[in-house]
Amino acid sequence: MKRNFLSLIIVGVLLAGQTPAQDASKPAAAVGTAAEKPKQTQEELEETFKKTLTNATLTGRWCLVQDGKTHARQRDKYTITAVNKIGGDMWLIHARIQYGKKTSPRLCRAGEMGR
Numbered sequence: 001m002k003r004n005f006l007s008l009i010i011v012g013v014l015l016a017g018q019t020p021a022q023d024a025s026k027p028a029a030a031v032g033t034a035a036e037k038p039k040q041t042q043e044e045l046e047e048t049f050k051k052t053l054t055n056a057t058l059t060g061r062w063c064l065v066q067d068g069k070t071h072a073r074q075r076d077k078y079t080i081t082a083v084n085k086i087g088g089d090m091w092l093i094h095a096r097i098q099y100g101k102k103t104s105p106r107l108c109r110a111g112e113m114g115r
Contacts, residue, residue: 062076079095
């Protein structure tokens with residue numbers, strides 16, 4: 001369950017970087033204007049992704065549901081210490097997970113999500 005949660009977080013971070021479709025009611029900027037940003041290369045995008053996630057901390061809450069009963073909510077915290085591309089769309093995420101009174105280092109492999 002924790003692995004799925006981390007995968008969802010990563011998908012959210014990736015989707016947050018996408019730009020929405022242009023509003024058809026607004027005129028498009030003329031080609032070659034100063035307002036245009038140069039398009040980033042794949043390498044630049046991947047470096048931005050690594051920098052964004054490295055040393056990031058994600059916090060939240062969870063609760064155990066057992067026999068149809070919800071137990072008390074608990075806090076959890078994911079601290080991503082490093083992110084490395086291991087090939088193709090695959091990334092290795094080095095994280096420290098804290099939940100309840102437990103702290104546990106984890107290596108999570110993420111990639112090819114949604115396929």
